[in-house]
Amino acid sequence: MSSNDRGAPYMSPYLAGVGIGVVLLVTYVVMGHGLGVSGALTSVVGTAATSLSNAPVLPAWEGYAASSSRGLLGDWFVVEVIGIVLGGLLSAALAGRLRPDTERGERVTVNRRLVFAVGGGAIMGIGARLAKGCTSGQAITGGSLLSVGSWIFIVAAFAAAYLVAPLVRREWR
Amino acid sequence: MAMNAPLYETGALTGGGALAVALGVGVAFGFFLERAGLGSARKLSAQFRLTDLTVLKVMFTAIVTASLGVFWLSRLGALDLARVYVPETYLLPQLVGGAIFGGGLVIAGLCPGTACVSAATGRFDGVAVIGGLLVGILAYGAMHPIVERLAMATPRGTFTLPQLLGAPHGATVLLVVLTALAAFRGAEWLEARRVVDR
Numbered sequence: 001m002s003s004n005d006r007g008a009p010y011m012s013p014y015l016a017g018v019g020i021g022v023v024l025l026v027t028y029v030v031m032g033h034g035l036g037v038s039g040a041l042t043s044v045v046g047t048a049a050t051s052l053s054n055a056p057v058l059p060a061w062e063g064y065a066a067s068s069s070r071g072l073l074g075d076w077f078v079v080e081v082i083g084i085v086l087g088g089l090l091s092a093a094l095a096g097r098l099r100p101d102t103e104r105g106e107r108v109t110v111n112r113r114l115v116f117a118v119g120g121g122a123i124m125g126i127g128a129r130l131a132k133g134c135t136s137g138q139a140i141t142g143g144s145l146l147s148v149g150s151w152i153f154i155v156a157a158f159a160a161a162y163l164v165a166p167l168v169r170r171e172w173r
Numbered sequence: 174m175a176m177n178a179p180l181y182e183t184g185a186l187t188g189g190g191a192l193a194v195a196l197g198v199g200v201a202f203g204f205f206l207e208r209a210g211l212g213s214a215r216k217l218s219a220q221f222r223l224t225d226l227t228v229l230k231v232m233f234t235a236i237v238t239a240s241l242g243v244f245w246l247s248r249l250g251a252l253d254l255a256r257v258y259v260p261e262t263y264l265l266p267q268l269v270g271g272a273i274f275g276g277g278l279v280i281a282g283l284c285p286g287t288a289c290v291s292a293a294t295g296r297f298d299g300v301a302v303i304g305g306l307l308v309g310i311l312a313y314g315a316m317h318p319i320v321e322r323l324a325m326a327t328p329r330g331t332f333t334l335p336q337l338l339g340a341p342h343g344a345t346v347l348l349v350v351l352t353a354l355a356a357f358r359g360a361e362w363l364e365a366r367r368v369v370d371r
Contacts, residue, residue, distance in 0.1 A: 010208065010209055010210035010227075011205075011208035011209055011210075013209050013210075013227045013230035013231045013234070014230055014231075014234050014357075016205045016206070016208050016209035016231050016234075017209075017230060017231040017232070017233065017234020017235045017237075017238065018234055018235075018238050019201070019204075019205040019208075020202060020205045020206070020231065020234075020235035020238075021234060021235040021236070021237065021238020021239040021242065022238060022239075022242070023198050023201045023202050023205065024235060024238075024239040025238070025239050025242035025243065025246075026198060027194075027198050028179065028239070028242075028243060028252065028257050029178045029179060029180065029246065029251075029252055030178070030179060030180045030181060030186065030194050031179055031180075031181045031182075031186075031191065031194060032179030032181055032182040032256050032257050032258060033257065033258040034258075034260075035198065035202060037284075037285040037286040037289065038285050038306070038310070041285065041303075041306050041307060041310055042310050044307065045307055045310045045311050045314065046314070049311065049314065058314050058315075058317065059317055059318070059321070060313060060314035060317035061314060073192075074188075074192070076191055076192065076195045077195070079192050079195040079196050079199065080195040080196070080198060080199035080202075081199060081289060082196065082199060083195060083196040083197065083198065083199020083200040083201075083202070083203060084199045084200070084202050084203035084206070084286060084289045084290065084293075085199075085203060085289050085290070085292070085293045086196075086199070086200050086203065086293070087199060087200035087201060087202060087203025087204035087205075087206075087207070087290075087293075088203040088204070088206060088207040088212055088289065088290030088291075088292075088293035088294060089203075089293040089294070090200065090203075090204055091203070091204045091205075091207035091208050092207050092212065092293065092294035092295075095207075095208075097207070097212075097294055098294055098295055099294075099295050100295045100296075100297070101295060101296050101297070102296065102297045102298050103213060103214050103215055103282075103291075103296055103298050104298065110297075113298055114297065114298060114301045116280055116281065116282070117214075117281050117282070117283075117298045117299075117301035117302045117305060118301050118302070118304055118305035118308070119280060119281075119305060120277045120278065120279070120280030120281025120282065120302065120305060121277065121281045121283075121288065121301065121302040121303065121304065121305020121306040121308070121309060122277070122305040122306070122308045122309035122312065123273060123274075123276060123277030123280065123281075123305075123309060124273075124274050124277030124278055124281060124284065124285065124302075124305070124306060124309060125277075125305065125306040125307070125308065125309020125310040125311075125312070125313060126273055126277075126309045126310075126312060126313045127270045127271065127272070127273030127274030127275075127276070127277055128270065128274055128285065128306075128309075128310075129270070129309075129310055129313040129314075129324075130266050130269060130270030130273065130313070130320065130323070130324055131266055131267045131269075131270025131271050131273075131274060132260065132261070132263065132266065132267070132270070133260060134274065134284060134285045134286070135232070135278075135284040135285065135286060135287075136202075136284075136285070136286045137260065138260060138267070138271070139232060139236075140232060140235050140236060140239075141260065142259065142260035143232075143236045143240075144235070144236045144237075144238075144239035144240040144243065145240070145243065145257065145259045145260070145333070146240065146259075146333045146334040146335060146342075146345055146346075146349070147259050147260045147261075147262055147331075147332065147333060147334075148262045148264075148329065148332045148333060148334060148336075148337050149260065149261065149262030149263055149264065149267040149329070149332065150260055150262075150267070151334065152262075152264060152267045152268050152271060153267045153268075153270070153271035153274070154271070155271070156267070156268050156269075156270075156271030156272040156274075156275060157271040157272065157274050157275030157278065158275060159272065159275065160271070160272040160273070160274075160275030160276045160279075161220075161221045161275035161276065161278055161279040162221055163276075164221075164275070164276045164279045164280065165218075165221035165222060165279050168218075168279060168280055169222060171282075172215055172218060172219075172222070172282075
């Protein structure tokens with residue numbers, strides 16, 4: 001039984017992993033590619049930056065700024081990420097885990113937690129663009145398709161996370 | 174048996190149908206992430222305090238399931254593996270980018286996908302991680318001219334573990350399965366001797 005501060009107990013991680021593996025497999029069979037999240041966020045940033053400033057597409061946004069007549073809602077990965085949000089919402093609602101909250105250590109202020117969240121998120125954003133993917137696009141998708149670069153990504157990400165973890169350990173006390 | 178998948182690649186699926194599939198697989202992905210408890214930054218980051226190894230278990234079970242499925246479907250002739258896009262390898266960018274990503278992950282407590290799930294369950298720290306990701310991606314776009322050489326360094330194209338090891342596809346998948354089983358055993362052992370995570 002997993003520890004859980006609210007709602008129903010969590011599903012077995014092995015069962016959830018099989019579920020995600022089957023979702024990946026269905027995506028390969030139907031679409032011929034896997035899942036991804038950071039690419040969709042890049043499409044959002046690229047489209048916004050390009051249209052707001054009316055500027056030419058930066059090299060970093062090429063292939064990401066929405067070109068379809070439907071705009072961002074015609075982007076496969078953007079629609080998939082909207083699905084992820086809806087799926088998370090559905091699961092949390094069914095388990096009684098839907099509640100406004102800022103999750104943090106007992107002695108950590110809300111502001112401090114949010115600064116770490118924004119800062120860590122920004123660092124991840126840079127790393128994901130350099131690596132051409134994140135946990136979904138590189139680790140799970142590329143990992144299961146046996147891509148060498150994706151396995152390098154997995155090992156490098158875990159190694160760095162374990163190196164940095166002792167520095168931020170008190171954030172969760 | 175004729176290869177008839179991937180469906181989209183063989184023209185059996187229209188653009189609108191593809192977007193419906195995107196929504197469907199997204200919902201299922203987000204659902205299982207939340208079910209496993211990965212919408213919680215405390216639970217996710219406990220992987221790196223070695224007190225709760227849910228991340229490792231979910232991630233490697235998903236990799237094992239999908240890689241076994243890909244192997245058997247292509248072996249049985251149902252899936253044309255040559256038409257499935259494998260993320261291309263860039264050795265140095267994925268080493269450096271992966272390390273930066275891992276450092277950011279443990280500070281944020283959530284990865285991009287799980288941040289979306291965390292935000293969906295009402296957590297403001299999840300929303301903040303997504304905001305940070307957008308800022309980081311924007312900053313990367315601005316500094317792209319400076320880092321472009323690094324980003325495109327050591328390209329290896331589609332480069333897979335069977336090619337690297339000179340081993341058959343099936344043997345490589347078996348190696349991944351055995352590695353995962355050993356990791357699960359280690360994870361259960363670590364959790365059994367854990368101190369309370371407070």
